[in-house]
Amino acid sequence: xxxxxxxxxKFLEKYLxxxxxxxxxxxxxxxxxxxxxxxxxxWEIDNYGTVYGIINPGMDYKVVIEGHADEISWFVHYITxxxxxxxxxxxxxxxxxxxxKRVNIHTKKGFVKGIFGWPAIHTRGGKxxxxxxxxxxxxxxxxxxxxxxxxxMGIHVGCVITYEDExxxxxKKYYVGRALDNRLGGFxxxxxxxxxxxxxxxxxxxxxxxxxxxxxxxxxxxQMVADTIKPDVAIITDVTHDSHxxxxxxxxxxxVKCGSGPSITYAPAVHQILLDLIIDAADxxxxxxxxxxxxxxxxxxxxxxxxxxxxxxxxxxSIPLRYMxxxxxxxxxxxxxxxxxxxxxxxxxxxxxxxxxxx
Numbered sequence: 001x002x003x004x005x006x007x008x009x010k011f012l013e014k015y016l017x018x019x020x021x022x023x024x025x026x027x028x029x030x031x032x033x034x035x036x037x038x039x040x041x042x043w044e045i046d047n048y049g050t051v052y053g054i055i056n057p058g059m060d061y062k063v064v065i066e067g068h069a070d071e072i073s074w075f076v077h078y079i080t081x082x083x084x085x086x087x088x089x090x091x092x093x094x095x096x097x098x099x100x101k102r103v104n105i106h107t108k109k110g111f112v113k114g115i116f117g118w119p120a121i122h123t124r125g126g127k128x129x130x131x132x133x134x135x136x137x138x139x140x141x142x143x144x145x146x147x148x149x150x151x152x153m154g155i156h157v158g159c160v161i162t163y164e165d166e167x168x169x170x171x172k173k174y175y176v177g178r179a180l181d182n183r184l185g186g187f188x189x190x191x192x193x194x195x196x197x198x199x200x201x202x203x204x205x206x207x208x209x210x211x212x213x214x215x216x217x218x219x220x221x222x223q224m225v226a227d228t229i230k231p232d233v234a235i236i237t238d239v240t241h242d243s244h245x246x247x248x249x250x251x252x253x254x255x256v257k258c259g260s261g262p263s264i265t266y267a268p269a270v271h272q273i274l275l276d277l278i279i280d281a282a283d284x285x286x287x288x289x290x291x292x293x294x295x296x297x298x299x300x301x302x303x304x305x306x307x308x309x310x311x312x313x314x315x316x317x318s319i320p321l322r323y324m325x326x327x328x329x330x331x332x333x334x335x336x337x338x339x340x341x342x343x344x345x346x347x348x349x350x351x352x353x354x355x356x357x358x359x
Contacts, residue, residue: 002337003337004336011035015187016166017177018031022073022213022214023213041057042054050213050225053209057206060353063235064235065189066234066235067182067183067187067189067212067236068186068221068238070091071178071183074162076157079155083146083149085150090160099138101115103163106161114143165177165327175336178329181321182238184319189209189211192344210225210229235317236300236316237316240318242258242322242330243257245323258320258321258332260335261289262289262317262335264278267297273356274356277346287341287342
């Protein structure tokens, strides 16, 4: 029986369909907070928009479970005299997928619709002259005759741009849409809070359910909130690459596949005793695990938490994802369910004042 309810999926759909670009996460954070409020005792928001709910506040021992809320996007960078808009990245936006995409340009007047234009195949001059999409040549068309009309629409340099795309469920088993990286992680930690509440679990520590901002531009939200909370333990959830799709090198990216369970990472920032606790929880609950290794940084908020406050025992649980940083990111429903279960059962194994010293 699925632990993800129809009500939960309605929340996920609403959460994913809402735009929350890096630096402008507030609308999505409100949706997320409204969902978890019945399951928590207190909540806080920091100066840059990271939101966290607290269960059993006031305890000396603090445990964090965390995901990040922001999605990649674009900024208006330059407006031509003819009324076309050139862009720069806000996070790791993929220029190759941009041509022919529909977008929303965020202005004080609301969304302005636009499209990433591209020359018709008939006009491109054949293979030797065929242009290749790059950040320098992709452009937006908002149907304006000139720069003055663009500005009357409320568009200016610095307006943020997100793709117009909505979540679907593919073949009854895959969540598909933009920003599964990493609002699917935010969904999973919200579901952990729901399960703790519904099962009337009394934790022996304070649990912080953290939805951080600005991960896509350098783990910035996690850096800030780690210093605020000063946790004793942090369990991070993010996405990782499914390496079993065409054009992906499994040997290079690691052997991870959607539908085969959560992936755990071995890395310098990952605390081995905490990771062993997670593995024990998986073994006890018969949750399948996949494994990855990161030679230096994990590239996730795990690094920010691990190296904060003199060192915080931290670990990473990842959801396999296809087509990361596109509008058709895909994640298997069973992987999301198992990530929720794994975090939930790991929390049940952590004791008040749990000692993560190596010796």
